[in-house]
Amino acid sequence: xxxxxxxxxxRDLKLADKGRMRIEWAESRMPVxxxxxxxxxESKPFKGxxxxxxxxxxxxxxxxxxxxxICGAEVSWSGCNPLSTNDEVAAALALGGIEIYAWYGQxxxxxxxxxxxxxxxxxxxxxxDGADLIFTIHKRFPHLSDHIIGGxxxxxxxxxxxxxxxxxxxxxxPVYAVNDTETKWDxxxxxxxxxxxxxxxxxxxxxLLAGKNLVVAGYGHxxxxxxxxxxxxxxxxxxxxxxxxxxxxxTLDGMRVMPMEEAARVGDVxxxxxxxxxxxxxxxxxxxxDDAIVCNTGHYDVELxxxxxxxxxxxxxxxxxxxxxxxxxxxxxxYVLADGRLVNLAAAEGHPSEVMDMSFANxxxxxxxxxxxxxxxxxxxxxxxxxxASVDEEIARLKLETMGLRIDTLTPxxxxxxxxxxxxx
Numbered sequence: 226x227x228x229x230x231x232x233x234x235x236r237d238l239k240l241a242d243k244g245r246m247r248i249e250w251a252e253s254r255m256p257v258x259x260x261x262x263x264x265x266x267e268s269k270p271f272k273g274x275x276x277x278x279x280x281x282x283x284x285x286x287x288x289x290x291x292x293x294x295i296c297g298a299e300v301s302w303s304g305c306n307p308l309s310t311n312d313e314v315a316a317a318l319a320l321g322g323i324e325i326y327a328w329y330g331q332x333x334x335x336x337x338x339x340x341x342x343x344x345x346x347x348x349x350x351x352x353x354d355g356a357d358l359i360f361t362i363h364k365r366f367p368h369l370s371d372h373i374i375g376g377x378x379x380x381x382x383x384x385x386x387x388x389x390x391x392x393x394x395x396x397x398x399p400v401y402a403v404n405d406t407e408t409k410w411d412x413x414x415x416x417x418x419x420x421x422x423x424x425x426x427x428x429x430x431x432x433l434l435a436g437k438n439l440v441v442a443g444y445g446h447x448x449x450x451x452x453x454x455x456x457x458x459x460x461x462x463x464x465x466x467x468x469x470x471x472x473x474x475x476t477l478d479g480m481r482v483m484p485m486e487e488a489a490r491v492g493d494v495x496x497x498x499x500x501x502x503x504x505x506x507x508x509x510x511x512x513x514x515d516d517a518i519v520c521n522t523g524h525y526d527v528e529l530x531x532x533x534x535x536x537x538x539x540x541x542x543x544x545x546x547x548x549x550x551x552x553x554x555x556x557x558x559x560y561v562l563a564d565g566r567l568v569n570l571a572a573a574e575g576h577p578s579e580v581m582d583m584s585f586a587n588x589x590x591x592x593x594x595x596x597x598x599x600x601x602x603x604x605x606x607x608x609x610x611x612x613x614a615s616v617d618e619e620i621a622r623l624k625l626e627t628m629g630l631r632i633d634t635l636t637p638x639x640x641x642x643x644x645x646x647x648x649x650x
């Protein structure tokens with residue numbers, strides 16, 4: 226483990242060259258973020274400000290980190306999941322002068338130690354995926370909140386918890402819900418999660434998905450993305466839900482809908498995407514067929530109750546990378562991928578660069594807005610805030626431009642008609 230006090234702790238700096246090539250590959254597929262880098266590199270709007278991040282250390286995240294740094298920010302970073310850090314990318318960032326504490330396979334103590342190191346020097350803004358950084362500041366360093374301008378949150382689970390904290394009057398500084406922007410929610414969550422989850426399943430199991438009953442727990446944006454992609458590969462998709470409207474959407478999209486109690490008996494592959502604990506628990510594991518494959522694509526590893534699975538198993542072993550075999554008392558087997566961690570990052574590389582381009586452009590613009598508000602003397606409410614629709618539209622417009630696509634615009638007459646409430650039939 227390479228470590229220089231106060232600068233970084235990563236697996237091995239010798240991996241940096243490979244990591245740099247990964248980052249360059251991502252840069253070639255993230256034109257919106259690279260355009261923002263070019264636009265603000267000279268003016269350096271982040272100069273004099275520290276941005277502390279806790280987000281998956283992938284090649285795409287590296288493009289965001291280095292863009293923030295090139296545009297003047299002092300950046301300090303840790304991974305937001307013990308199994309999602311790419312050690313090659315982390316090494317490249319460290320060698321490039323970024324303060325980073327991240328390596329694959331951290332235990333709980335190492336995970337929070339890394340977050341603590343990024344907080345050693347008080348951040349001006351925070352950038353989260355899952356809100357562990359924000360929660361750590363609130364629980365252990367609340368005195369720093371007066372210094373923090375604001376933060377941003379990348380994922381559904383984090384936004385939900387932060388809204389609950391704000392509703393309870395406990396949120397100490399403003400946080401922008403980047404996850405809830407259309408150019409994040411409807412692209413990263415649907416197309417990114419859909420493709421990368423199946424990528425993780427295939428890397429960890431190498432099974433044929435065509436013809437198999439694939440059960441998706443949760444039909445939100447992420448679950449819907451998984452279901453659509455799985456159906457496209459020939460799977461018979463079954464959806465389980467607790468929300469009536471979501472179950473109805475799945476039905477009208479052509480998916481079979483049933484309770485997990487029934488799905489557990491017929492499923493071949495299971496994917497949880499709910500953000501809720503104990504979605505698949507001991508009783509469900511007991512009902513599953515021999516050789517069932519189970520994984521999770523939600524942020525936290527609580528959706529599969531692996532403790533209860535272990536209690537009904539007589540033996541377990543890692544049969545291949547990111548694939549643990551549990552043998553039940555009757556000799557039948559269940560295979561759990563990535564130990565219940567988010568399979569798209571633990572067993573694969575995460576979302577494709579093209580969709581993260583928009584998500585991370587949102588992050589860049591959010592922190593630019595936060596720092597500009599500070600410079601302008603504005604005071605933001607201590608709540609979870611939606612990004613202005615104009616930011617969303619600008620990012621979508623830039624993405625279309627980089628793809629060589631053009632769209633129509635409303636004529637002046639049409640613009641007037643859109644708000645003319647006197648117009649009738």
